Amino acid sequence: MSRRVVVVVSAWLVAGSVLAWVVTAGQSSDMAGMAGGLAEIGTASPMTLTGATFLVMWVGMxxxxxxxxxxxxxxxxxxxxxxxxxxxxxxxxxxxGYLTAWTVAGVVPMAALLGFRHVSATAGEGRWLPTLAGVAVAAAGAYQFTRWKSVCLRTCRSPLAFVMSHDFGGGTVGALRAGLVHGGYCLGCCWAAMSLLLVVGLMNLVWMAGIALLFLTEKCWRHGVGLTRLVGATLIALGLLVALEPAVLQALAGTGSGSGEMGRQSGM
Known part of the structure; x- marks a missing residue:
């Protein structure tokens, strides 16, 4: 690859990413209660997220x-x-096209979050919530071993082969279609790990940074495929632990009994 092309593309995309991180970090404190996750039900004020607000936030994320x-x-x-x-x-x-694919996919977590806000705060005291969260985490780990994950990751790790086989006639229209297709493969590679944010909180910056680093390493490191399986096994074990011990769910999201009492008071 031309070094100049790589440098220019890297500069533009990384600059866009940094700007989005700054905006997202600025929004996180204001929107944490609006866009939580399973771990935050009963430990924070009720979610008041709207669909339009979520999509803006999702594009930034x-x-x-x-x-x-x-x-x-x-x-x-x-x-x-x-x-x-x-x-x-x-x-x-x-x-x-790539960003459009991810934006459209945001409808799924948006529907989940809009559903979460109708769950009673007392659900955080029951067994079903950590069980559901544990199953979700373990399922994200199991997906790492599937054939679809392997196909999508292999495609994302072979950029030149993808571009050469997805021309669609060239021009901006063909490029838009190619971006949409690549976005689909990227979703197939990353959706399971991204769904962890629905457990620990959508605006959890620590988890966002960790998951982003995982995606980057999977796609660019020569041992990325091995890392995928290691992460999968870890998530399966972690999911089982969350289902068996509810306190682990609170710890993952950085919430606790103190914040729970404050959240219940704010919801009164």
Missing amino acids: TTAMMFPTAVPMVAAHRMVTRRRGEGAASTVAFVL
């Missing part, structure tokens, strides 16, 4: 977390289209 992982694919796309004499518009369209 996915830009922050996913843009660095997209650098190799976008750089490969720019290199190929540049040699064909196409301008930067086609690569911009590719990135827009």
Whole structure:
């Protein structure tokens, strides 16, 4: 790959990611109670998230977390289209297609969060909540061993092969379609780990940073496939622990009995 292309693409995508991280960090304290997770039911004020607010937040989150992982694919796309004499518009369209795929996928967690806000705060005192959370975490781990995960990860780790086989006639329209398809493969690779945020809290910056680092390492490190299986086994074990010991769920999200009492008082 052309070093110049890699540097330019990296600079733009990383700059966009940094800006999105700054905005997301600024929103996290204001929106933590609006967009929680299973671990925060009964430990914080009731969620008051609206669909429109969520989608704006989701785009910022996915830009922050996913843009660095997209650098190799976008750089490969720019290199190929540049040699064909196409301008930067086609690569911009590719990135827009990629982001559109993630934005549309945000409808699923949005529906889940909108459902969470109707769950009674007293549910946090029952056994079913940590059991459900544990199953969700273990399922995210089990997905790491599936064939679909392997196919999607292999595609994301082979940027030049993907670009060469997904031309769609070239131009901005073809680039947009290619970006949408790549976004689909990226979702297939990352959705399970991303769903952990529905357990620990959507605006949990520590978990967001850890998951983003996992995605970047999986796609770019030569031992990324082995890491995927290690993470999968860890999540399965962690999910079982959460289901058996409810206190673990609180610890994962950084909540506790003190915050729970305060949350119940604020909801009165």
